[in-house]
Amino acid sequence: SWAAETFGSINIPRVGMEVLITFLEGDPDQPLITGCLYHGANLPPYKLPDFKTLATVKSKEYKGSRANELRIDDTTSEISIALRSDHGASAINLGYLTHPRPSGGQPRGEGFELRTDRHGAVRAGAGLLITTEPRPNESKHHKDLPETAERLATASDQQDGFATQAKELQAQEAGDQDDVAKALHAQHQGVLGSGPANLTANEFPEFTEPHLVLASPAGIALTTPRSSHIATGEHLALSSTGHTSFSIGKRL
Helix, strand or coil: CCEECCEECCCCCCCCCEEEEEEHHHCCCCEEEEEEECCCCCCCCCCCCCCCCEEEEECCCCCCCCCEEEEEECCCCCCEEEEEECHHHEEEEEEEEECCHHHCCCEEEEEEEEECCCCCCCCCCCCEEEECCCCHHHCCCCCCCHHHHHHHHHHHHHHHHHHHHHHHCCCCCCCCCHHHHHHHHHHHHHHHCCCCCECCCCECCCCCCCCEEEECCCCCCCCCCCCCCCCCCCCCCCCCCCCCCCCCCCCC
16 A cells, blocks of 8 residues: 555445455454455456456445446557546546447547536646647647647738738728737737747747637538637637638528
8 A cells, every 4th residue: 555644545445345354463453454355246347357458446436336437458459548437427538449348349439538428628727729730659749839830920921911912002091900910920929939948847938828729730620500609809810821701591
């Protein structure tokens, strides 16, 4: 066991468990429970030897039937790990995803899954990057986003360039676009950051402000059968190097 003042590990035996007892220095007045044993009435979480590649730490709800579990699956070529709670069927699944092995273990995909039947929230107070830009084998630091920052810079430059042309052709009043340009530049700098990484302090320059960045080299699709609402307290900038299309079923 691992024990210290207010930290360590603890697993308190439940009523009905068979325990293994030793005696400190052979003293019958100093019994010590050193473990719990499986037997015919207390069976392991998974049938043996059928599921010999599964290792688990599984608890059971006190005066209930639900469970929490940390399960490690070392099946050849299909390794995975799962942290699960029966409350809301909430789980983090990593690796080679399958249905439960006792139920056949049919494949469910590869990678990771964070799921629940209840509410979910992703919260990052210093900034959040959600991206499909690949970084094989953790080859870069976790906030690395040069491709994303370059696309934002290109879009900002395009906004400035078209605004300048519009002013030259007297299609836009001088200064109309200045606030937008400043805001886009500030946002870009807030995402990209400045200065070199400080490896000693494990600090990297990106996200000097708590922006949310969505990025993909293939595309981003947003859809809902109901309504969508985009609200901004300052400026709204849309940039495309190709066509921009609006398809409207009723009124614009």
